Amino acid sequence: MRKSKSVGFLNLEILELTKRVKSKRGCEAEYFDIPERKFGIKTYQTFEEAYRGWNRQKIAHKAKVAPKTGKIVVIKKSKSESWRFGYETEKAIPVKETSVLWKKESDKLLQKLVKIKFSGDFHTANCGILRNKLVYLDFGDCCEM
Ligand SMILES: Nc1ncnc2c1ncn2[C@@H]1O[C@H](COP(=O)(O)OP(=O)(O)O)[C@@H](O)[C@H]1O
Numbered sequence: 001m002r003k004s005k006s007v008g009f010l011n012l013e014i015l016e017l018t019k020r021v022k023s024k025r026g027c028e029a030e031y032f033d034i035p036e037r038k039f040g041i042k043t044y045q046t047f048e049e050a051y052r053g054w055n056r057q058k059i060a061h062k063a064k065v066a067p068k069t070g071k072i073v074v075i076k077k078s079k080s081e082s083w084r085f086g087y088e089t090e091k092a093i094p095v096k097e098t099s100v101l102w103k104k105e106s107d108k109l110l111q112k113l114v115k116i117k118f119s120g121d122f123h124t125a126n127c128g129i130l131r132n133k134l135v136y137l138d139f140g141d142c143c144e145m
């Protein structure tokens, strides 16, 4: 992992991965869980998408339904030509439909997301477990209602 100096007043980090890191992809975002970092990194193709997602997740975190966000990150995968734009996010654990927590908390979580108008793409793959609570993870443009 090659880390450049952060661009101080912007609180932005530029990160170049020197070895392969596992990532998870949806249709808009790619999520990197870099083991040596406390936070994961959610990335998009454009800065605008990333900035919209970052702002939505901050609203959702205040409403206690999403992981905390950190700083904006610009990242390049090893061997990739292009840079991706994203932000730091607390790491959640995957949840299954058969899980007790899903059965217990998913209806309530959906109601809370409806209130803040981010319920557009609600399903298990977009949710996770954080500190023993069900949270929502996907703040791409599809989540807006
Ligand atoms: N904060 C997170 N902690 C752990 N895994 C995450 C987190 N955010 C996203 N993921 C994983 O990455 C996948 C893709 O992210 P997501 O935001 O859902 O992208 P998309 O909008 O393309 O569906 C998710 O389905 C989930 O498995």
Ligand SMILES: [Mg+2]
Residues within 6 Å of the ligand: 026, 027, 125, 126, 138
């Ligand atoms: Mg998703």
